[in-house]
Amino acid sequence: MKRMHVWNMKGKLRHIQEPLQTARLLGKMVWKSGPWLMICMLFFILIEATVPLLQLYASKQVIDGVVKHDNTVNTEVWAVVYAGSLVMIGAVKSLETWVKTLLSERSMITVNTLLIDAFERIPGMRFFEDPAYRDKLETLRDRSTWLPSQFVNISSNLLTAVVSLFGVVFVIAYLSPVLAVILFLSTAPFAFVHNRYNEMEWEYHKDYAPARRKIAYARNILLNRRSAKEIRLFGLGPFFQTMYRSTFKELYRVLRNIQVRSSRWAVLTGFISGAGTGMGYFWILSQSGSQHVTAGDIALYLGAVFQLSAALRDIAKEGADTFDIWRMGKDFFLFMNAKKDIALPAKPVPLGEKGALAVEFKNVSFRYPFMGEDHKNGRSDDVLKDISFSIAPGERIAIVGANGSGKTTLIKLLCRFYEWNGGEIKVNGVNIRNADVKDVRSRISVVFQEFGKYELSLRENIALGDLDAAGDQEKLRHAVQAARLEQIIETLPEGLDAMLGPEWGGTDFSGGQWQRIALARSFIKDAGLVILDEPAASLDIRAEYEIFRQFHRFTQGKTVIMISHRFSTVKMADRILVLKNGKIAEEGSHEELLKRNGEYANMFRLQAKSYQGKDEVQC
DSSP states (O other): OHHHHHHHHHHHHHHHHHHHHHHHHHHHHHHHHOHHHHHHHHHHHHHHHHHHHHHHHHHHHHHHHHHHTOOHHHHHHHHHHHHHHHHHHHHHHHHHHHHHHHHHHHHHHHHHHHHHHHHHTOOSSHHHHOHHHHHHHHHHHHHTTTHHHHHHHHHHHHHHHHHHHHHHHHHHHHHOHHHHHHHHHHHHHHHHHHHHHHHHHHHHHHHTHHHHHHHHHHHHHHHOHHHHHHHHHTTOHHHHHHHHHHHHHHHHHHHHHHHHHHHHHHHHHHHHHHHHHHHHHHHHHHTTTOTTOOHHHHHHHHHHHHHHHHHHHHHHHHHHHHHHHHHHTHHHHHHHTOOOSSOOOSSOOOOOSSSSOOEEEEEEEEOOTTTOOBTTTTBOOOSEEEEEEEEOTTOEEEEEEOTTSSHHHHHHHHTTSSOOSEEEEEETTEEGGGSOHHHHHHTEEEEOTTOOOOSSBHHHHHHTTOGGGTTOHHHHHHHHHHTTOHHHHHTOTTGGGOBBSGGGTOBOOOHHHHHHHHHHHHHHSOOSEEEEESTTTTSOHHHHHHHHHHHHHHTTTSEEEEEOSOHHHHTTSSEEEEEETTEEEEEEOHHHHHHHTSHHHHHHHHHHHHHHOOSOOOO
């Protein structure tokens, strides 16, 4: 029991510490965005919080002067002070709004820059592919545009209310300390309840992030230009509308329950707060007959009680909202302080001179870190299991296998996107764990299955493979030739400078045309290893043949890895690896594997049937 009590205390302390840590992080970001803007805003907050106290005292002096019919000069002076304070507060509020707007915009740039820098420091792919992190990343990406503004506005409102509270409490405590305590305590339950239900809403948004992403997905499918043809052809509108509505109803039901419970407690605590404020009014009125209390004093204290009540309720609301914002910023703290998902060597070992790379996998096993392991059934979720093979410099190999056999995972490991669980991966005899990850990636050029379609000019799309070659016309020409883009470029009035994609009103290409651009991007990079992961998936057979005839010529002197389901491509390789269930089932040339009449031969015959429409195919 004692240990449980200690754990509960630690949990409560962590519950308090985490928002404060996030607040410090966000505060540093805002300060970095504009120190002088921050100083100006703090100055304006101080004025905005203290001027009401000056107004209270000035109104007391004016009322006493009018009631006593003497000291009219001071009465006029205090009237001028009161009027001047109204002008001052109006000017300060306008200036504060202007400063907040500038600070919010600068903070948004700072937050996004720091966020991007943080992800640049995380060299692997786990944060993008792990579902748990992906939900946080999606939410964080949306928040980064408005969270800085909310943080500046809500936190400044809270600070204003706190400063105002201390001043008003001092005024009321001077008259009656007991009254100040009663008013303070009567509003505390309201603050607690408001904060508690804000926290429940936050947990709701976090826990139901996948459902909200499902709603956004269904909406985007229905409104997306790329999916519109299939939606209409197959009559899928009602299906995705049902997905949208049913998921929304589930989310709404949970949120409604939270709001109903919140409103009940809000009414009760609001009643307690109002009762405390009412007691304060009646107590002050009961003192109106005292000789030591003037009419100005009564007006002063009545105004102070009103301001105290308003300040406490503002703190309850703004404080809860501020903690809500700090909780929202917790994901910033998570990513900004995230440990690297790949171990980087302190003293990297160089990979040697440029040229064709030698590659070796030695007893490599791997499971995705977010897939876990089924210990109950004794079954491992390893995607790769003791994989061993080597590729000589300049050799061309092909990797084939069914979907899910581990082909693309091999490439991810070679590109250092993940840490493998066992064995070694060597490039030029160097374990790539001991090499600089940038050096490894600079030697490799890859066309992924999910290649980039950048809303930039055609020239920039190609040059992204090697930004230093953007102005090298010879390299651009070779890349264009290798990807057979000449005829496409001739149809564009602006040629290589034509904008691509619909985002900026540019030309949108077919999947095969975009794939040619991705191929050109890989060709322009002076890499010793070229990897093509399903490079011809969007090309017809004739286009594929032309591309690979060019590819064969332009990759002379380079090591090549091809992953493909098309055996017309695979046949061009010097050697073929057949993956099955995360292991190498067969290895050899096209002719050798056909003679073995094993897994490769079966796959080849099945594909040949689909192309030739014959029951029997001679190989």
